[in-house]
Amino acid sequence: MAEVLDGYVESDLPDLTHVSLADLPAVLVPQASTVLDRAIEHPAQDQQVQQN
């Protein structure tokens, strides 16, 4: 669950933007399961479909 701080929300999603691929395997990501569940658990909800 994201945490609301002063003017910011601290996300569950770890900031990996400065992590190289070489270092990525060693990075600990305790929140990984939360992010993973959101990404893969509900295939039917991936898409937003416009219909006539």
Place this chain on the structure above:
Amino acid sequence: MPSHMVEPRPALSGHRVSWELIAQVFAGPVDASAMGALWDGQYSRRLLLLKILRESLSGPAEAGNRRTLDEAWHILVEAEKHAPDVVRQILLYPSVGTWLVRAIRRIRGIVHDDVPIWVDMGYLSSIAVAAAVRAGIDVRTTAPVWHGRLNLPTVGQFEVAEDDSTRVVRLWAKDSTVFLESGDEIWNSVAVRSIPVRVHHSTAGGHTMRWTLDDTDPYRKFDSVSPPERLGSADLESWRRKLDRAWEILVEDHGDYVAEMLAADPVIVPMTQGGGFVASSSSASFGAICVAKPETPAAMAETVLHEIQHSKLNALLDLVPLQRPGPDRLCYAPWRRDPRPLGGLLHGIYAFAGVTEYWYRRWCSQPRPGDRTAAFHFVHHQNQVREALRALGPADELTEVGTRLLEVASARLDACDASQVSTDIRELAAALSVESRLAWRMQHLEPAADKVAQLAVHWCAGESFPDRAVQSTLRPFHRSDAGSALAGLLVARALDPDGQAIASEARSGEREFVDRGGAEAMPAFADRVREDPDDDGGWIGLLLSMTVHGGDEPPPPEVVSATYRRIATIGGTPPDPVTLVEWFSHR
């Protein structure tokens, strides 16, 4: 320690998302800096999923796929040392996101189909070779060929076989050229069989948009792996013209969206499927738009703007949740015939608030009252979002951020003044909203049988309508679609008031309603339900005819029709349907 095991490092903190970014996204158009923050979130998501995919292949049965992934990983690491921006760009390519989610789902048994799993797992090699080619590094490896094609995301495809075969090829990327091994150490360039990714540039008002037209990547569509469907030259030219004109519209009338459109770097996936499909976006593929070619440039512009709103909200949702943990209830979404989970409804509210503004501006920028298309779409979408907000009501499941989304969406709608839109268009749009709600209720809500029986007893006893609402239960698709042509006729009349509203499948009462109004159509609808009490389209038309222009809220159609059938069963003689509706309406 095995080679793939590594010394763990301290956990990283999460992205810090400013309220300013959230406010900007909710308000509509965002600047390049905000888009940069959303892209950063997407990059973290891709890296995390890549790490999870690699760690998921740990069992002995997965040793082969694990070796393939490890080899590809090492190539990516090398490529990143030479050209980090190129690797980031490839990993952020939309189809790579779709592939990544699919690959993890396959390992976990969430997705099953007949594509060999080694093809899915081997695709990281294709990604790595694409990175090697673009970074200019020299690698020899293997990669999967599916449907006779080797696909290198952002680079293009190579026709490796003339048939649709699926196999592994050994290849050599050297000096940004790809060679395939055709015998022991015999390497042939495949450049002559190259099918490059198509990019088209549209320029308007000094802004040049880069569109990628992806008609070949196997993971370009969101829900299946797809063989290439290369556009022919005439079709390609038609797409290019529509995109050019759409870009002109966006730049001329929606200049504040230009920065986000450019930063979205859209990938257009041309679709041919019918069944009412217009367009789609996916949480796995930021920036991609699957789209059936719209009829007009204005519709193309609307579609692009609409789908990029979904992409932005998807990216924000990866950073901050709108809902608290818990079950996702199903809701009425006026733009859909099926019940939608709350998360989907929030998406629609956000995207259609943007679409309402799109048509509002278009209407404001056109000579009035000439552009009925813009006026109708503006009012219709404004009604839809307002109705969605009203039907949703208080939503305790929402976070502070989610609640803010609804507040801002409501304010955005209020800022679009519909009072100058012609009365007939507003009435037709209002009728369309009521028809949509009645049809949805009829198909998905079921009243409690004992409550319906009590109502029937009251009616048979000659008593007045008991002033108690009957709660209906959501049972999706418990009845068939009513098959009414009313919605199509209402839209046709709104867009062309002097033309003949065409609907070959129109049934009795429907054309009368659109041409001459509810009072004229009511007898025909009443006859339909007398003849067939299960004629849901007849009930919808009857309720619409009796209430819409009076401004009354129609009684719930599923309760009225069920009570009618119940009375006919217990009383022997069916009631007069018009009198029954009046009874429900306390008249």
